[in-house]
Amino acid sequence: MICFPNAKINIGLNVVNKRTDGYHELETIFYPVKIKDALEIIEAPEMKFESSGITIPGNADENLCMRAYGLLRRDFDLPNIHIHLHKHIPIGAGLGGGSSDAAFFIKLVNDKFGLGLGIDAMKGYCKKLGADCAFFLENKPVFATGIGDVFEDIELDFSGYHIALVKPPVHVSTAEAYRDVVPQEPVNPLKTLIRLPVEEWGCNIKNDFEPHITEAHPQIRMVKKHLLEAGAIFTLMSGSGSSVFGIFKEQPDLSEFGKEFDVFYDL
Numbered sequence: 001m002i003c004f005p006n007a008k009i010n011i012g013l014n015v016v017n018k019r020t021d022g023y024h025e026l027e028t029i030f031y032p033v034k035i036k037d038a039l040e041i042i043e044a045p046e047m048k049f050e051s052s053g054i055t056i057p058g059n060a061d062e063n064l065c066m067r068a069y070g071l072l073r074r075d076f077d078l079p080n081i082h083i084h085l086h087k088h089i090p091i092g093a094g095l096g097g098g099s100s101d102a103a104f105f106i107k108l109v110n111d112k113f114g115l116g117l118g119i120d121a122m123k124g125y126c127k128k129l130g131a132d133c134a135f136f137l138e139n140k141p142v143f144a145t146g147i148g149d150v151f152e153d154i155e156l157d158f159s160g161y162h163i164a165l166v167k168p169p170v171h172v173s174t175a176e177a178y179r180d181v182v183p184q185e186p187v188n189p190l191k192t193l194i195r196l197p198v199e200e201w202g203c204n205i206k207n208d209f210e211p212h213i214t215e216a217h218p219q220i221r222m223v224k225k226h227l228l229e230a231g232a233i234f235t236l237m238s239g240s241g242s243s244v245f246g247i248f249k250e251q252p253d254l255s256e257f258g259k260e261f262d263v264f265y266d267l
Contacts, residue, residue, distance in 0.1 A: 094239025
């Protein structure tokens with residue numbers, strides 16, 4: 001069986017405070033986009049994980065798909081499988097690719113082996129793998145709070161607009177993003193600001209990671225500048241970076257970005 005895990009972007013991100021357990025409370029909006037990996041599983045004599053496409057750092061046994069299978073196997077009599085992940089969603093880009101792979105993997109195993117897991121049960125497994133992982137089970141726009149794991153449905157309509165995304169040759173880790181962020185309550189809640197016309201978002205909707213991340217990685221700032229010059233009416237770094245998306249009224253020409261940049265259109 002095969003499926004195609006998709007990415008997400010963060011429209012706004014406010015780091016509200018730091019909890020006593022070291023985690024940060026935030027508010028953000030997750031919006032699914034059409035950048036996709038390909039994930040396949042088949043029964044096999046022994047457990048095996050392999051990948052193609054973008055190189056995935058780390059040990060294969062620590063991949064979120066393998067960890068997800070370990071969680072499921074504690075509760076169900078599951079056979080060995082061969083997992084193949086073709087990685088197309090950029091890594092270290094703030095797009096949630098790893099979390100998406102894990103969520104889609106859980107759905108895939110549930111379907112293939114008839115586990116009978118409902119959405120709430122699958123969310124329970126996802127929450128053990130990543131704060132944003134459960135978002136990809138239903139894959140619709142949400143207002144996220146807590147540590148990014150509490151979701152509330154939200155209406156967003158981008159009909160008539162074009163969304164493009166550029167990922168510079170920069171990797172930003174979550175640890176780097178949080179290291180220099182200064183938590184603070186937003187003056188105006190994101191849930192209120194998102195109701196403004198898209199043309200007014202630029203002066204109001206922010207990403208608290210962006211100032212210090214773009215200071216450390218000037219290429220990200222350069223991408224934002226070029227997106228605006230190409231006609232973006234709103235542009236923002238997604239999540240902890242390094243990708244930047246732009247919302248356009250017309251299909252943009254982003255051919256100026258070289259081969260070292262990943263460029264995606266009509267998301």
